[in-house]
Every structure is written in C-alpha cells, then in structure tokens.
Amino acid sequence: MPLRLPPWEHQMLAGQVDGDFSSTLKADKTCLTAWPDVGDTQWGGSTCLAMKWSSLCGRNFIKYMSAWDDQAAATNPAWMSERLLERKPISASLDNNVTVTTAWLDDHDVAAESEKAGRIINNITIAVPHRGIPAAARNVQNDLLQPEDLHDGGSYSIHASVASFALNALCVNAKEEELAPLIYTNWPNAIPMEEGSKSVNWWPILGFPEGTNTNNKTVLDDVFGWKDETEDHSRARPIFLKYPKAGNTIANHTQVPYELGDRPEVYLLGKAPDNTTKDYFLCSMKAGITTSCTTRYNASSGGQSLEAVCDDANGKHSDDSAIQPLRSTGDRTALVGWRDLGFNLLNSLSLNNGVFDGDASTARIFTQLQLTEPKLNKTLPSPAEALLSMTTCTVLDLTQNFPFQPFSPTSASDFTTPQMQYFNASVRVAQYMSGGEKSYQKALLVVLALTLLINIFILIYFAVLLRIKLITDLCEPLVLFVLGYHSPPADGLFQGRPQEGPQKRDMTVEWIVKRKGEQLVVVGMGERDGELEGEGRGSGGVGGWFRMRRRGGDRGEDREEGSPEGLRP
Known part of the structure; x- marks a missing residue:
C-alpha cells in the first residue's frame, strides 16, 4: 500500500x-x-x-x-x-x-x-x-x-x-x-x-x-x-x-x-x-x-x-x-x-x-x-x-x-x-492509501473488477457445478510413508521383514504403487507385470501403476518414468 x-x-x-x-x-x-546572571544590567x-x-x-x-x-x-x-x-x-x-x-x-x-x-x-x-x-x-x-x-x-x-x-x-x-x-x-x-x-x-x-x-x-x-x-x-x-x-x-x-x-x-x-x-x-x-x-x-x-x-x-x-x-x-x-x-x-x-x-x-x-x-x-x-x-x-x-x-x-x-x-x-x-494518484490510473479499476468477477466465476464453476474433488499427490513423502506402512508384508517391499527395517540392498530396489482391492500399496518392481487381487489393466480409480526408479544413474538423480497407461507425477 x-x-x-x-x-x-x-x-x-x-x-x-x-x-x-x-x-x-x-x-x-x-x-x-539563556545566560547566567553576571550582573551586567547596562x-x-x-x-x-x-x-x-x-x-x-x-x-x-x-x-x-x-x-x-x-x-x-x-x-x-x-x-x-x-x-x-x-x-x-x-x-x-x-x-x-x-x-x-x-x-x-x-x-x-x-x-x-x-x-x-x-x-x-x-x-x-x-x-x-x-x-x-x-x-x-x-x-x-x-x-x-x-x-x-x-x-x-x-x-x-x-x-x-x-x-x-x-x-x-x-x-x-x-x-x-x-x-x-x-x-x-x-x-x-x-x-x-x-x-x-x-x-x-x-x-x-x-x-x-x-x-x-x-x-x-x-x-x-x-x-x-x-x-x-x-x-x-x-x-x-x-x-x-x-x-x-x-x-x-x-x-x-x-x-x-x-x-x-x-x-x-x-x-x-x-x-x-x-x-x-x-x-x-x-x-x-x-x-x-x-x-x-x-x-x-x-x-x-x-x-x-x-x-x-x-x-x-x-x-x-x-x-x-x-x-x-x-x-x-x-x-x-x-x-x-x-x-x-x-x-x-x-x-x-x-x-x-x-x-x-x-x-x-x-x-x-x-x-x-x-x-x-x-x-x-x-x-x-x-x-x-x-x-x-x-x-x-x-x-x-x-x-x-x-x-x-x-x-x-x-x-x-x-x-x-x-x-x-x-x-x-x-x-x-x-x-x-490504496489506488492511483493520477486520474487516468482509475481506468485500471475496470481491469481489477473484471479479474475479480472471473475468479469468482471459476470458483463457482469448479466447486459447485462440476464438484471436482481434490486429488491426492502420491509423490509427497508423507503419503508414500502411509502407503508403505499399510502395505501387507507378503506383497510389500521388504518381503516379510518389516521389523528389521530397510536394508542396504533394499535401497537398490525399484518400487511402484499399485492397487490391491480398494487399497493402494507400495510393492517392488517385480510385481509390475503381475496382478494383485481385484486389480487389472484399465481398472477404475487410480488404476495401472505408479513407478519411481531407484536412486542412482549417471548423476545420482531421481528419475521418473511412467507407463502410457499409468499416472505420471
């Protein structure tokens, strides 16, 4: 302001x-x-x-x-x-x-x-x-x-x-x-x-x-x-x-x-x-x-x-x-x-x-x-x-x-x-104070008013008319942690050793997120071509698979790939 x-x-x-x-x-x-009295009266x-x-x-x-x-x-x-x-x-x-x-x-x-x-x-x-x-x-x-x-x-x-x-x-x-x-x-x-x-x-x-x-x-x-x-x-x-x-x-x-x-x-x-x-x-x-x-x-x-x-x-x-x-x-x-x-x-x-x-x-x-x-x-x-x-x-x-x-x-x-x-x-x-100092600057108020009206229209259109829900971002670390926590040991990434925690060899395993029934789980790449119970290609919901490659590569970066049938982050 x-x-x-x-x-x-x-x-x-x-x-x-x-x-x-x-x-x-x-x-x-x-x-x-402002002076001291020195007695000089004249x-x-x-x-x-x-x-x-x-x-x-x-x-x-x-x-x-x-x-x-x-x-x-x-x-x-x-x-x-x-x-x-x-x-x-x-x-x-x-x-x-x-x-x-x-x-x-x-x-x-x-x-x-x-x-x-x-x-x-x-x-x-x-x-x-x-x-x-x-x-x-x-x-x-x-x-x-x-x-x-x-x-x-x-x-x-x-x-x-x-x-x-x-x-x-x-x-x-x-x-x-x-x-x-x-x-x-x-x-x-x-x-x-x-x-x-x-x-x-x-x-x-x-x-x-x-x-x-x-x-x-x-x-x-x-x-x-x-x-x-x-x-x-x-x-x-x-x-x-x-x-x-x-x-x-x-x-x-x-x-x-x-x-x-x-x-x-x-x-x-x-x-x-x-x-x-x-x-x-x-x-x-x-x-x-x-x-x-x-x-x-x-x-x-x-x-x-x-x-x-x-x-x-x-x-x-x-x-x-x-x-x-x-x-x-x-x-x-x-x-x-x-x-x-x-x-x-x-x-x-x-x-x-x-x-x-x-x-x-x-x-x-x-x-x-x-x-x-x-x-x-x-x-x-x-x-x-x-x-x-x-x-x-x-x-x-x-x-x-x-x-x-x-x-x-x-x-x-x-x-x-x-x-x-x-x-x-x-x-x-x-x-x-808000607003312009010059009279010609008042014309910008029309632009500001139109911008406000357009934003209100978009809010009503998406929130009320289309009723679109928010989509969970699977790339967030907190979401991946919760998915891994709820993944069954038999199908999970650690193959029945959750109490031991991840080992060094586990860090080289590529993993994906798949749907098992009504639940998303984190599994190894070995499960990519198989099907879990209640899952198949083209299934509804999230469907397909979400793949994150292991750390490594020529420059040590996290690389991402996605199937044409899956979701990409």
Missing part, C-alpha cells in the same frame, strides 16, 4: 501568540534568560544579542555567499541571472533543523531605476515566512498526523494565510562630494574627536549634542525620502562620523527622540576595497509586515522546510492549494522598533568598525560586492541581497510567537499572557 497525497483540505488551525512586534524590542532582556542584553547574532546571522551570510562559488558559476545555473525574480532566493536556517526560503517582493529593474535616478540603484525587498507555523503544526489542538506517527514514512504540507515579514535593503552609489552634507567631520561646527579608539562611545553622544539638527539638504533626498526635521522627524537624514576608508563600513547611530517620531531605517555607508571605484555606496535597511504572501510549511522524515509564497510576475498567487493571502490594509507598514535591532545586528557583525578603521573581515567581503554597473552581477550577489541574507535572522530569531494576523484589533496590551489565535490554512497529509 503506497503513500499517497490526498487533495488539499481547508482547515482552521490554532497557534500560540504572545504579543505583537513591540515585544521583540525586549530582545536584549529575553536573550539573557550592557548584558546587547552583548548577549551581539554574540547570538554574530553566529546566526553570520552563518546565514556565509551560506548564501558560498552558493555563488566558482564551481557554481562554471555550470552557469539559471538562477545566476541579471533578472531579480530568477535569481537564487535568500535562505536561512531556523532552529538548525528547518530550511527557510524567502520570496522576492517586487521586480525592481536595476537598469531602469538607475537610469531614472542618474545613479546606480539596488533596491530589493523580500518576504520572510511566519516562523510560528511549525510550532502551530505540532500543537495538539490541531490534531495533525506527524511523520513519526507513520513510522517516519509520512509527510504533510500546510499553506497558511498569515502575515509575513517584509525586509527591504536599498543601496545607492554616491560620489564623495554628494555625501559631504552627511559626514560629520565636514561640518564647520564639528567637535574634534581626540582619540579614535573611543569613537564608538564618543559618537554620537558627545559629538552630536542637543540642538544639533540634520537639516542639510542632499541630492539623495528624493531617493531615500529624506526631509528636514522640522517637517517630518521620522524622515530625518542620517549623519555619519566620517568617510569610511576602502574596504570598511560605518553605521549611522544618530537618531531623533522617540516622542518626536523615530525613523524606521538603519543606514550603512561603505566603499569597495583596492580603489576599484571612486564612488561610495549608502544602504538603508528596514522591516515591515506584508499580507500579500502566504507561508508554506512542509514536514517529512527527510526534513522540514518553511517558505514564503507570493504573487508571481503576473500578479497571480502561485500557491496551488487555493489559499489566499490576507491582503489587509496597512501592508508593508515599516516597523519603527526594528531600527534598534538593526543597529545591534550591524555591531555584532563588525559592520560599524569602520568608525576606527577596524578593517573587519565581514565589511571587506561585503564592500567587494559594490555594484560598478547599473545591473546585477550574474556571478555575485548585490550589496542589497547580501544585507538581506544577514538581516533575515533578526525576525526569525525574535518572532516565535508573533501574531498570525497582526492587523487584528488585538493590541500589545492584550497579551499579558500567551493566547491561542486561529488562522485559515490548507492542509494535505500524506498517508498510506
């Missing part, structure tokens, strides 16, 4: 939720629950996150980069393309046993956008699947048959209509003079920094005193949507301490007060090493929530996978289970609180070490990806793709119990304790 995939079935599933995105802002506190949480993300996010970046090796380029795979939707999707690992695959959101044409802006524009957005689906699938309330329930032989798939995280990275090439209004050391009122080793703590606390604003207009304002603080605090321009030297990156750590409206982005300024280009490149990163994608989860004895499924190039949802996205209002609303998490990420990966010319390894590898032409490199990822491969781990690590429908009326204050939240899904569980 083979494993078979039944049709998709609509089902309401439930999972545990424990707050909205604001709960992730407590990441520095929750991280410490920096303990951020240090914990830095250690954790340097491993998780760094590993994602290394894995993504390794996919673009020279061996892969030599085979010229289809995903090494200049078109974004055809390129290799960004993947990650969840809990070390679930492969996570993101999906591209929007097909940004680098060449077209660069031509319009007059500079190289690398704008990419991805959807990250909801990481709470694997836990919901194993919730006992949903009563789903797990692979281990079928002795590791089954599998199931879930297509969930839930929200997904949207991560965006926008990288723009700019000349040195274009960035001058954003570089603090170029300002006439800049406070000089006495010691470069103290730059991380000095900047921006001491170098950016209260009353300083970021109202320096730039040619990049329209690209990033920057505005003066007096107009919109959340769109204030970032300020960098200095120009990073080649092969280094510097993060923007300036911010306006939360109560005035904080910006949702984190910024990174870098320059390619070895003077491969005179331009710098400036990247912004932000996170939001999208309801235009679904989450697909597959579990089997061979492994687990979690992936985001979004609309294709024609605007059609490519999910074959007929489940549709939520498509709520407020799609892709930027999450302001993620900015602090982004800063922690950049610090943990040493992407801010350019402040003191740290020459970090990650920064050098990353800056080597800077685009020098208005098109995607076929053999290397772009800076935006690389940044997204790093930032994916932040939402995967922190959103275990994130709501499945974040735009519901439920607010963060309602989550004083974990709650169960329901969501629409299509479920397909592979089980042991």
Whole structure:
C-alpha cells in the first residue's frame, strides 16, 4: 500500500501568540534568560544579542555567499541571472533543523531605476515566512498526523494565510562630494574627536549634542525620502562620523527622540576595497509586515522546510492549494522598533568598525560586492541581497510567537499572557492509501473488477457445478510413508521383514504403487507385470501403476518414468 497525497483540505488551525512586534524590542532582556546572571544590567542584553547574532546571522551570510562559488558559476545555473525574480532566493536556517526560503517582493529593474535616478540603484525587498507555523503544526489542538506517527514514512504540507515579514535593503552609489552634507567631520561646527579608539562611545553622544539638527539638504533626498526635521522627524537624514576608508563600513547611530517620531531605517555607508571605484555606496535597511504572501510549511522524515509564497510576475498567487493571502490594509507598514535591532545586528557583525578603521573581515567581503554597473552581477550577489541574507535572522530569531494576523484589533496590551489565535490554512497529509494518484490510473479499476468477477466465476464453476474433488499427490513423502506402512508384508517391499527395517540392498530396489482391492500399496518392481487381487489393466480409480526408479544413474538423480497407461507425477 503506497503513500499517497490526498487533495488539499481547508482547515482552521490554532497557534500560540504572545504579543505583537513591540515585544521583540525586549530582545536584549529575553536573550539573557539563556545566560547566567553576571550582573551586567547596562550592557548584558546587547552583548548577549551581539554574540547570538554574530553566529546566526553570520552563518546565514556565509551560506548564501558560498552558493555563488566558482564551481557554481562554471555550470552557469539559471538562477545566476541579471533578472531579480530568477535569481537564487535568500535562505536561512531556523532552529538548525528547518530550511527557510524567502520570496522576492517586487521586480525592481536595476537598469531602469538607475537610469531614472542618474545613479546606480539596488533596491530589493523580500518576504520572510511566519516562523510560528511549525510550532502551530505540532500543537495538539490541531490534531495533525506527524511523520513519526507513520513510522517516519509520512509527510504533510500546510499553506497558511498569515502575515509575513517584509525586509527591504536599498543601496545607492554616491560620489564623495554628494555625501559631504552627511559626514560629520565636514561640518564647520564639528567637535574634534581626540582619540579614535573611543569613537564608538564618543559618537554620537558627545559629538552630536542637543540642538544639533540634520537639516542639510542632499541630492539623495528624493531617493531615500529624506526631509528636514522640522517637517517630518521620522524622515530625518542620517549623519555619519566620517568617510569610511576602502574596504570598511560605518553605521549611522544618530537618531531623533522617540516622542518626536523615530525613523524606521538603519543606514550603512561603505566603499569597495583596492580603489576599484571612486564612488561610495549608502544602504538603508528596514522591516515591515506584508499580507500579500502566504507561508508554506512542509514536514517529512527527510526534513522540514518553511517558505514564503507570493504573487508571481503576473500578479497571480502561485500557491496551488487555493489559499489566499490576507491582503489587509496597512501592508508593508515599516516597523519603527526594528531600527534598534538593526543597529545591534550591524555591531555584532563588525559592520560599524569602520568608525576606527577596524578593517573587519565581514565589511571587506561585503564592500567587494559594490555594484560598478547599473545591473546585477550574474556571478555575485548585490550589496542589497547580501544585507538581506544577514538581516533575515533578526525576525526569525525574535518572532516565535508573533501574531498570525497582526492587523487584528488585538493590541500589545492584550497579551499579558500567551493566547491561542486561529488562522485559515490548507492542509494535505500524506498517508498510506490504496489506488492511483493520477486520474487516468482509475481506468485500471475496470481491469481489477473484471479479474475479480472471473475468479469468482471459476470458483463457482469448479466447486459447485462440476464438484471436482481434490486429488491426492502420491509423490509427497508423507503419503508414500502411509502407503508403505499399510502395505501387507507378503506383497510389500521388504518381503516379510518389516521389523528389521530397510536394508542396504533394499535401497537398490525399484518400487511402484499399485492397487490391491480398494487399497493402494507400495510393492517392488517385480510385481509390475503381475496382478494383485481385484486389480487389472484399465481398472477404475487410480488404476495401472505408479513407478519411481531407484536412486542412482549417471548423476545420482531421481528419475521418473511412467507407463502410457499409468499416472505420471
């Protein structure tokens, strides 16, 4: 009986939720629950996150980069393309046993956008699947048959209509003079920094005193949507301490007060090493929530996978289970609180070490990806793709119990304790079933039905109509033993010496089975031409004789012969 995939079935599933995105802002506190208390109340949480993300996010970046090796380029795979939707999707690992695959959101044409802006524009957005689906699938309330329930032989798939995280990275090439209004050391009122080793703590606390604003207009304002603080605090321009030297990156750590409206982005300024280009490149990163994608989860004895499924190039949802996205209002609303998490990420990966010319390894590898032409490199990822491969781990690590429908009326204050939240899904569980999987295979049922009917007819014909009895097989050793036991001593094979048993000379005697009256007996071949009482040629019943030659012959085999008038075995 083979494993078979039944049709998709609509089902309401439930999972545990424990707050909205604001709960992730407590990441520095929750991280410490897995650490011993060392009394570091000020920096303990951020240090914990830095250690954790340097491993998780760094590993994602290394894995993504390794996919673009020279061996892969030599085979010229289809995903090494200049078109974004055809390129290799960004993947990650969840809990070390679930492969996570993101999906591209929007097909940004680098060449077209660069031509319009007059500079190289690398704008990419991805959807990250909801990481709470694997836990919901194993919730006992949903009563789903797990692979281990079928002795590791089954599998199931879930297509969930839930929200997904949207991560965006926008990288723009700019000349040195274009960035001058954003570089603090170029300002006439800049406070000089006495010691470069103290730059991380000095900047921006001491170098950016209260009353300083970021109202320096730039040619990049329209690209990033920057505005003066007096107009919109959340769109204030970032300020960098200095120009990073080649092969280094510097993060923007300036911010306006939360109560005035904080910006949702984190910024990174870098320059390619070895003077491969005179331009710098400036990247912004932000996170939001999208309801235009679904989450697909597959579990089997061979492994687990979690992936985001979004609309294709024609605007059609490519999910074959007929489940549709939520498509709520407020799609892709930027999450302001993620900015602090982004800063922690950049610090943990040493992407801010350019402040003191740290020459970090990650920064050098990353800056080597800077685009020098208005098109995607076929053999290397772009800076935006690389940044997204790093930032994916932040939402995967922190959103275990994130709501499945974040735009519901439920607010963060309602989550004083974990709650169960329901969501629409299509479920397909592979089980042991009979029958074919393809529609044309149903035609074989006609053949099977005819075979059954023919067998029933034959059974009735022989057993009822003809009433044929079973025939005893005289060749079976047990039957021959019984015949020999009942053979009379006078006519038997041993000539009146049954108590002595067979002798060596008896083994050379050929024997036959003959009928004596109503009884079959075993006699020597000497009786073949004679007639026993009540027997004659052509008599009814078994009749004739049944002969087995002695052992011997050229090859020591048992040879059989039969009279035309007798029975042959």
